[in-house]
């Protein structure tokens with residue numbers, strides 16, 4: 001699939017954002033076609049989380065515009081973006097330690113008429129079905145990640161944002177998460193995900209972009225990356241160790 005074959009689900013135009021008046025993201029322009037998987041790869045500190053939380057609305061857009069489903073959501077509050085169909089799986093998972101898997105799912109499943117329900121997410125992640133009475137603190141990292149994705153799916157998103165969903169997980173679990181995301185993508189879910197390296201996303205991505213020091217420095221179709229990932233790896237190598245630009249007074 002090329003970016004032009006399908007309508008756009010998400011579009012960023014010259015988006016900058018950051019912390020304490022400074023910028024960690026610099027004029028990022030990005031298009032995610034409906035039903036496609038777009039992977040953002042970049043080293044630690046490249047700005048992946050900043051980008052994801054800006055799209056989710058947790059971080060304000062300082063410059064530029066974000067469109068979702070053809071509407072300008074640049075100033076839309078996070079809960080309204082969620083209502084419009086943006087599901088966010090943040091880095092670190094944000095699973096509650098003291099409540100059970102069943103309770104997490106019940107809380108997330110607010111809209112009884114939605115196309116996703118606890119039975120459907122358990123179908124996708126059978127392991128969660130076996131851990132329903134376990135509290136967040138008793139879950140492994142992989143189970144917490146599954147729960148974080150399940151919780152986002154229960155909001156019936158049309159765009160799923162995943163920030164480093166395989167961070168710290170064993171290879172077998174990474175494979176499982178990749179398989180599940182591939183399945184969701186095959187069912188038509190639009191996915192924007194962030195990862196430090198292209199290794200695992202390359203198999204499912206329709207498009208891969210490199211983020212470095214808050215700027216997009218390379219962007220190629222997934223099919224091209226699967227044939228030859230050298231340009232991506234080169235972009236990552238060139239930018240290894242580069243630091244985000246300091247803003248005066250930032």
Ligand SMILES: Nc1ncnc2c1ncn2[C@@H]1O[C@H](COP(=O)(O)OP(=O)(O)OP(=O)(O)O)[C@@H](O)[C@H]1O
Nearest residue numbers: 019024042043044045046047048049050051091244
């Ligand atoms: N809460 C914060 N306050 C101030 N600066 C921050 C904050 N969070 C991130 N930064 C800075 O913004 C820049 C981008 O960080 P960000 O977390 O977006 O990168 P990342 O690519 O997600 O890295 P990682 O892989 O380590 O999560 C870094 O220089 C980081 O130090």
